[in-house]
Amino acid sequence: MGYPVYWQIVTSFQKYGMQQQFGAAPDFVWLENYITIATDPTFWAVAARSVLFCVITAFITIIVGVLLALLMTKVHNTIRLIFQIALLVAWAMPVIAAMTVWIWLFDRRRGVVNYLINSIPGVDIGNFNWIGSSPALFFGVASIIIIWMSVPFVAFSAYAGLTQVSGEVLEASSLDGANGFQRFRYIMFPVLKPVIAIVLLLNLIWDLRVFAQITLLQDAGSKSTAYDLLGTYIYKIGVGGGQFGSAAAMSIFVLALTIAISWFYVRNLVKEEA
16 A cells, blocks of 8 residues: 555656656656646646535435435335345446446437436427536536445445434334434434444545546546546546656645545544544
């Protein structure tokens, strides 16, 4: 685990391009790559967009996942089993296979979404381009896909936590007049809080580093920088543009951002253990 990080740190201080890929010795430029990205408004726009994207998708994923976990505690065993199998299939689906289906659903010529909307009486959007007409719609579609792929993990984790809640306590609170929200707020949520904290942290990290889904959507839509998140932007700068030093510096920035996001949880975890 240490060597790739070490290599990225060293490369971030170098001018490392295509010549170095073929054996030329890299030149150390020290902080030049960091100064370049620090003064690049495009990079900061992509970084801000990535943080906003990961925060929104992670929190929506947690909310939907917890609601589905609560639903699984209320339905019949057979329905719960079918529900869990469906979630497991969605979670286990390979990214490429899943993205092929999602891109087809939103295809402007043969997509199911346009077909269903055009089937509404009085509505005609034609061959509307959901993933190429505007960045807002593009990231809206991307959010739906990321949430769909992440919700099963949250739902299973939250359901496992809910199984630890005492049924006797819930029954006693119901007899005492507590409604559903009060039972969740004062009995279930304290048990779920550690689970929610860790799955929220993991989803923030995963959604900040998202790459494959955005790249495949760009292949079907637009490759403009306005449609980039940090993962795809770093890939374009490094692999596409041959500026591996700058890409490495951006990667170190993402690493530092990930540590900053994680630090709050880790610090609280250490305090609780102490």
